[in-house]
Amino acid sequence: MEFIDLKTQYQTYQEELEAAALRVLRSGRYILGPEVAELEGKLARFVKRKYALGVSSGTDGLLIILTALGIGPGDAVITTPFTFAATAEVIRRCGAQVVFADISEKTMTLTPMKVKEALQKAKREGLLPKAILAVGLFGLPAYLPELEELASSEGLFLIEDACQSLGAMAQGRPSGSFGIAAATSFFPAKPLGGYGDGGMIFTSNFELYERMKALRVHGQTERYQHRYIGFNARLDTFQAALLLVKFKYFPAEIEQRQIVAKRYRQGLKDLPLSFQEVPAGYLSTYAQFTVCVRERDALQAYLKKRGIPTAIYYPKPLHLQPAFEDLGYQKGDFPVAESLAQNVISLPMHPFLSAIKQDFIIKSIRKFYGD
Numbered sequence: 001m002e003f004i005d006l007k008t009q010y011q012t013y014q015e016e017l018e019a020a021a022l023r024v025l026r027s028g029r030y031i032l033g034p035e036v037a038e039l040e041g042k043l044a045r046f047v048k049r050k051y052a053l054g055v056s057s058g059t060d061g062l063l064i065i066l067t068a069l070g071i072g073p074g075d076a077v078i079t080t081p082f083t084f085a086a087t088a089e090v091i092r093r094c095g096a097q098v099v100f101a102d103i104s105e106k107t108m109t110l111t112p113m114k115v116k117e118a119l120q121k122a123k124r125e126g127l128l129p130k131a132i133l134a135v136g137l138f139g140l141p142a143y144l145p146e147l148e149e150l151a152s153s154e155g156l157f158l159i160e161d162a163c164q165s166l167g168a169m170a171q172g173r174p175s176g177s178f179g180i181a182a183a184t185s186f187f188p189a190k191p192l193g194g195y196g197d198g199g200m201i202f203t204s205n206f207e208l209y210e211r212m213k214a215l216r217v218h219g220q221t222e223r224y225q226h227r228y229i230g231f232n233a234r235l236d237t238f239q240a241a242l243l244l245v246k247f248k249y250f251p252a253e254i255e256q257r258q259i260v261a262k263r264y265r266q267g268l269k270d271l272p273l274s275f276q277e278v279p280a281g282y283l284s285t286y287a288q289f290t291v292c293v294r295e296r297d298a299l300q301a302y303l304k305k306r307g308i309p310t311a312i313y314y315p316k317p318l319h320l321q322p323a324f325e326d327l328g329y330q331k332g333d334f335p336v337a338e339s340l341a342q343n344v345i346s347l348p349m350h351p352f353l354s355a356i357k358q359d360f361i362i363k364s365i366r367k368f369y370g371d
């Protein structure tokens, strides 16, 4: 059994994917070919933004946004400690200070209240908060409408880390449409995954778009006119061509993920475990289906013996990682993030998970609990 079945997905779209790859090979246009612009146009419309920029990864997308906003030494950015390292890494990479805020136990994402507390603490410590970097975790956007309001009342930028949440909705608005800009990832295991690294940035601000577009190619505004110190961070034409094929099936895949999630929720609902709560008015893309259990390690070992792969996202919150040690955080600073790190387990989740296989997973978990 696969945790995320990319092989079946590939076989399902094989003919179209291979034809798209061959077209690129034969076109000779490997860098920023027409497929990149086509994908940018389609995804900008999908997330209801004016502009989209294909980039080399979600990480580079976030780094370009922060750089283009002029966030750097002396500034602080508030984010969650319960995320993939890249979220906080990019803040450090551009020289700014990371300020962590604890998260909701139910949604596992940042809440306006916790962000406000972190903001006040940061200000008391003499830091200059510039932005909130809100992560859509496991496919579920953070409380974005409220965070957008908070950011605007505090004079901060809201930036969406939508690396896991492309296709998701918050109160009728697509993930990727909130704040000044957002970045998503096409890492193969993501809901819209490519066949290698890739990502996309979204904004509706023309000036910011122009700056980010230049930063993507060595700060170049015209050929050999370098206005900024930039990056080499373009999305490959190959990836764009393959993603254009997969994007056609993306809405249907998101629906299929809802069906799989519903089956898990039904099949496991009376057991002593809790689900990541999807608030009313929200749609998760279920990049992961994550549950919280007290006997996490025992359950993982039990499922492994039965041939069921699981994963722990994330076993250690970022404030306790050596790379962020110098920020001076201690164990106990973010109790919710720390307790989730001990208790979360992600179950197989992908649009091709058959009802038979899923029944076996559900039955196995029930058996673990003595059912």
Ligand SMILES: Cc1ncc(COP(=O)(O)O)c(C=O)c1O
Residues within 6 Å of the ligand: 057, 058, 059, 060, 083, 084, 086, 087, 135, 161, 163, 164, 184, 185, 186, 187, 197, 198, 199
């Ligand atoms: C929340 C989050 N932020 C950032 C990233 C970085 O994306 P990428 O791997 O495309 O650089 C990822 C995924 O890997 C992620 O899950």
